[in-house]
Amino acid sequence: MTTVTVRIPTPLRPYTQGVDEVRAEGATVAEAIHALGAAYAGLLARVLTPEGEPRQFVNIYLGSRNVRTLQGMTTRVTEGDVISIVPAVAGGAT
Amino acid sequence: MKAKERRLAELRAAIPEVTPREALALQAQGAALIDVRETDEIAQGSPPGGHRLGRGFLELKIEDAVPDFERPLVMMCNSGARSLFAAEDLRRLGYTRLFSMAGGYTRWKNEGLPVEVPPRFDPLARERYSRHLMMPEVGEAGQLRLIAGKVLLVGAGGLGSPAAMYLAAAGVGTLGIVDHDLVDRSNLQRQILHTDARVGTSKVASAKQTLEALNPAVKVTPFEVRLSSANAEDVLRGFDVVVDGSDNFPTRYLVNDVCVKLGVPNVHGSVYRFEGQATVFWPRYPKRRGPCYRCLYPEPPPADLAPSCADAGVLGVLPGVIGLLQAVETVKILLGIGELLVGRLICYDALRARFTELELPRDPRCRYCGNGAAFPGYVDYEQFCARAAA
Numbered sequence: 031m032t033t034v035t036v037r038i039p040t041p042l043r044p045y046t047q048g049v050d051e052v053r054a055e056g057a058t059v060a061e062a063i064h065a066l067g068a069a070y071a072g073l074l075a076r077v078l079t080p081e082g083e084p085r086q087f088v089n090i091y092l093g094s095r096n097v098r099t100l101q102g103m104t105t106r107v108t109e110g111d112v113i114s115i116v117p118a119v120a121g122g123a124t
Numbered sequence: 125m126k127a128k129e130r131r132l133a134e135l136r137a138a139i140p141e142v143t144p145r146e147a148l149a150l151q152a153q154g155a156a157l158i159d160v161r162e163t164d165e166i167a168q169g170s171p172p173g174g175h176r177l178g179r180g181f182l183e184l185k186i187e188d189a190v191p192d193f194e195r196p197l198v199m200m201c202n203s204g205a206r207s208l209f210a211a212e213d214l215r216r217l218g219y220t221r222l223f224s225m226a227g228g229y230t231r232w233k234n235e236g237l238p239v240e241v242p243p244r245f246d247p248l249a250r251e252r253y254s255r256h257l258m259m260p261e262v263g264e265a266g267q268l269r270l271i272a273g274k275v276l277l278v279g280a281g282g283l284g285s286p287a288a289m290y291l292a293a294a295g296v297g298t299l300g301i302v303d304h305d306l307v308d309r310s311n312l313q314r315q316i317l318h319t320d321a322r323v324g325t326s327k328v329a330s331a332k333q334t335l336e337a338l339n340p341a342v343k344v345t346p347f348e349v350r351l352s353s354a355n356a357e358d359v360l361r362g363f364d365v366v367v368d369g370s371d372n373f374p375t376r377y378l379v380n381d382v383c384v385k386l387g388v389p390n391v392h393g394s395v396y397r398f399e400g401q402a403t404v405f406w407p408r409y410p411k412r413r414g415p416c417y418r419c420l421y422p423e424p425p426p427a428d429l430a431p432s433c434a435d436a437g438v439l440g441v442l443p444g445v446i447g448l449l450q451a452v453e454t455v456k457i458l459l460g461i462g463e464l465l466v467g468r469l470i471c472y473d474a475l476r477a478r479f480t481e482l483e484l485p486r487d488p489r490c491r492y493c494g495n496g497a498a499f500p501g502y503v504d505y506e507q508f509c510a511r512a513a514a
Contacts, residue, residue, distance in 0.1 A: 040397050040401070
């Protein structure tokens with residue numbers, strides 16, 4: 031089984047008890063994200079649509095590449111890969 | 125015969141001389157024209173496109189101006205004497221194809237060849253910007269571009285404060301600032317434009333006061349409005365660069381859409397607790413098409429996934445880091461140098477002290493900037509974001 035690291039953005043950390051990096055297992059990006067969802071209730075619906083695609087305000091990265099430019103959620107992962115969940119963040123001025 | 129005349133005769137025998145017309149022709153063929161006169165002489169006029177290096181620092185500056193030792197150099201001064209000495213110095217430095225312009229600038233001008241009067245810096249400006257002027261990537265031409273630059277800051281808050289301070293210090297000539305808010309005491313933990321004494325007063329007025337105190341030459345244009353579909357295009361039009369430091373999604377999408385429509389680079393930054401992001405959204409970047417904000421996030425997140433800094437908190441220093449990344453990109457855009465953060469997102473995790481770079485692909489099917497997309501018009505941004513939240 032392939033183990034990857036998933037980086038959890040600040041807005042989603044309430045679902046991971048504040049942890050910012052989680053290890054997950056899976057052969058593809060989708061499998062790793064679903065493994066994460068199984069471990070942390072409520073998280074999955076924040077990241078993926080019911081169809082299993084990244085939601086409109088979320089991007090999923092494998093290393094520095096947006097999975098959109100790879101094979102999407104079916105992109106295969108290798109041992110030690112880093113998956114980043116990157117949601118839109120507005121904060122700035124006031 | 126005086127010593128100097130003997131020496132000049134020796135140099136004339138060693139250094140080929142050209143007439144001003146020949147010099148102009150050589151320049152058109154790729155030769156570098158090096159004006160070695162003093163600053164005050166150059167200020168009276170100089171051939172266009174020449175390198176105005178002066179004589180004093182010539183050997184120290186020439187390699188930055190002309191890195192290729194094989195490139196022909198036409199040296200010029202006022203009468204054609206100093207240029208002979210200068211040519212010999214550069215030959216000793218290793219340049220191989222040297223010419224001296226006979227008759228110098230005086231003859232150049234008398235023959236009616238093209239002349240330009242380089243814009244001048246007054247002594248105070250020269251001193252203020254001296255660390256820029258000595259860098260070949262900025263220099264006088266670059267500093268003049270900064271002075272001519274017009275940058276609009278959306279938000280005089282956590283990101284806008286450090287960005288505006290450094291842009292004013294750098295000499296960016298016109299800074300527009302949009303903010304409809306008043307200074308709140310809780311802002312002062314990070315919004316360094318404002319002061320304790322100005323709590324309760326207008327943010328744009330406070331920003332103007334701080335920035336003009338730092339650099340009186342900067343023109344600060346305040347826009348004490350909330351950006352909306354009705355006013356945004358009028359506010360943003362005429363600016364070269366927009367720095368988005370807003371704190372809410374309706375404004376982010378609106379700023380994006382106006383920038384896409386006007387073709388203006390949108391230097392984006394956002395912060396959240398200990399994390400920040402910066403990038404440049406610029407579909408019309410001349411070097412390569414970049415994405416817009418909508419390519420990355422077609423829709424905003426629901427409210428419970430996107431609490432503002434007011435609700436979630438932010439480390440006070442963090443917007444300093446991100447706002448200055450935005451300021452650096454802005455200066456690079458104005459100068460036309462370096463590699464921009466177009467198509468790349470820099471993520472900064474302050475707790476782990478880690479910068480991560482992520483690619484931002486453009487979406488060829490983006491409704492706003494995609495291939496062949498006609499601008500679909502502005503929407504009701506409050507409603508657009510509220511609907512996403514539902």
